[in-house]
Amino acid sequence: xxxxxxxxxxxxxxxxxxxxxxxxxxxxxxxxxxxxxxxxxxxxxxxxxxxxxxxxxxxxxxxxxxxxxxxxxxxxxxxxxxxxxxxxxxxxxxxxxxxxxxxxxxxxxxxxxxxxxxxxxxxxxxxxxxxxxxxxxxxxxxxxxxxxxxxxxxxxxxxxxxxxxxxxxxxxxxxxxxxxxxxxxxxxxxxxxxxxxxxxxxxxxxxx
Amino acid sequence: xxxxxxxxxxxxxxxxxxxxxxxxxxxxxxxxxxxxxxxxxxxxxxxxxxxxxxxxxxxxxxxxxxxxxxxxxxxxxxxxxxxxxxxxxxxxxxxxxxxxxxxxxxxxxxxxxxxxxxxxxxxxxxxxxxxxxxxxxxxxxxxxxxxxxxxxxxxxxxxxxxxxxxxxxxxxxxxxxxxxxxxxxxxxxxxxxxxxxxxxxxxxxxxx
Numbered sequence: 196x197x198x199x200x201x202x203x204x205x206x207x208x209x210x211x212x213x214x215x216x217x218x219x220x221x222x223x224x225x226x227x228x229x230x231x232x233x234x235x236x237x238x239x240x241x242x243x244x245x246x247x248x249x250x251x252x253x254x255x256x257x258x259x260x261x262x263x264x265x266x267x268x269x270x271x272x273x274x275x276x277x278x279x280x281x282x283x284x285x286x287x288x289x290x291x292x293x294x295x296x297x298x299x300x301x302x303x304x305x306x307x308x309x310x311x312x313x314x315x316x317x318x319x320x321x322x323x324x325x326x327x328x329x330x331x332x333x334x335x336x337x338x339x340x341x342x343x344x345x346x347x348x349x350x351x352x353x354x355x356x357x358x359x360x361x362x363x364x365x366x367x368x369x370x371x372x373x374x375x376x377x378x379x380x381x382x383x384x385x386x387x388x389x390x391x392x393x394x395x396x397x398x399x400x401x402x403x
Numbered sequence: 404x405x406x407x408x409x410x411x412x413x414x415x416x417x418x419x420x421x422x423x424x425x426x427x428x429x430x431x432x433x434x435x436x437x438x439x440x441x442x443x444x445x446x447x448x449x450x451x452x453x454x455x456x457x458x459x460x461x462x463x464x465x466x467x468x469x470x471x472x473x474x475x476x477x478x479x480x481x482x483x484x485x486x487x488x489x490x491x492x493x494x495x496x497x498x499x500x501x502x503x504x505x506x507x508x509x510x511x512x513x514x515x516x517x518x519x520x521x522x523x524x525x526x527x528x529x530x531x532x533x534x535x536x537x538x539x540x541x542x543x544x545x546x547x548x549x550x551x552x553x554x555x556x557x558x559x560x561x562x563x564x565x566x567x568x569x570x571x572x573x574x575x576x577x578x579x580x581x582x583x584x585x586x587x588x589x590x591x592x593x594x595x596x597x598x599x600x601x602x603x604x605x606x607x608x609x610x611x
Binding site for chain 2: 314315316317318329330331332333334336337338350352353354355356361365396397399400401
């Protein structure tokens with residue numbers, strides 16, 4: 196009933212969907228006033244698709260095409276069409292392992308967000324928790340940011356520091372960063388879909 | 404009397420010496436078991452020299468020579484000689500605005516520390532707080548690190564996150580970072596001179 200007026204979110208993910216799960220829990224608890232209208236994965240049989248199906252949310256595998264780090268043109272068109280058909284007003288990347296190109300960004304201007312497991316601009320790209328361990332930082336964290344043409348370079352909406360412990364392995368650190376992600380991402384999405392975040396250039400301002 | 408057994412620290416600074424002041428307070432309160440045996444500045448009349456003199460600590464201006472971003476060979480030799488004459492076992496950079504070159508690093512191997520006003524590796528170099536504002540991060544901070552040949556690239560000993568507020572100016576942010584520095588730097592020096600920090604490659608391990 197009231198669902199009709201809730202902002203619709205489309206989710207793209209490549210993995211088991213733990214951030215998607217956190218978003219679902221936040222919606223179910225009544226904290227995040229949104230609905231997930233479609234989940235898309237570039238990985239056939241990805242856990243995130245099973246999780247969507249288990250919640251009766253439309254779940255689609257889109258074959259990514261011949262490139263390794265991005266979608267080919269056809270795959271990008273398929274994603275845009277699916278998102279549009281399901282009325283997605285926001286596109287939320289949740290462990291999606293490919294870069295989005297121009298057509299996608301133009302279809303959802305200032306409407307695509309991502310979460311990255313470091314305090315950007317430190318450690319963009321793959322396996323950020325491992326980069327952090329190798330560099331020897333004492334704090335890393337996670338960052339929610341708008342998606343632009345770069346790799347993890349868009350305007351930052353929110354960040355959360357996570358300490359690196361002396362006995363951390365990349366895996367133990369990654370787990371602790373993810374626990375922060377599961378709190379931060381739904382909270383930022385709540386503010387975003389409620390119109391409480393204003394973006395001016397590289398700066399995001401929060402209305403309290 | 405007991406002074407004889409306290410580890411001796413030489414300090415290099417270019418400004419008013421607020422981190423040096425924090426180190427002095429920590430020594431005077433009995434928290435930091437060390438003594439400052441000499442303060443050197445590349446800036447004639449720098450506040451840090453006045454502060455040293457006011458505490459009866461040997462204070463020396465060393466003319467930096469013709470380069471802008473480093474000491475020339477003669478100036479570097481003068482600094483090394485002064486530090487050695489005053490028995491400095493540790494060299495602490497406190498707002499020192501020049502890069503140290505090979506001879507200096509070889510004279511005090513693994514014995515030179517610096518504090519930088521960002522969460523490295525984000526925002527190395529000058530005016531890190533302004534870089535942070537421009538980039539639009541939500542957290543920056545300060546980093547205590549060993550000094551190597553690079554610019555703010557040495558092994559990290561400790562970091563402290565500082566939030567960036569929506570209404571921060573570069574100045575207000577800088578002030579808040581400095582307040583963190585004044586707590587972090589003496590605490591790290593205490594652990595360092597007490598032998599409680601072990602460095603292996605890029606990682607520093609703290610004995611508790």
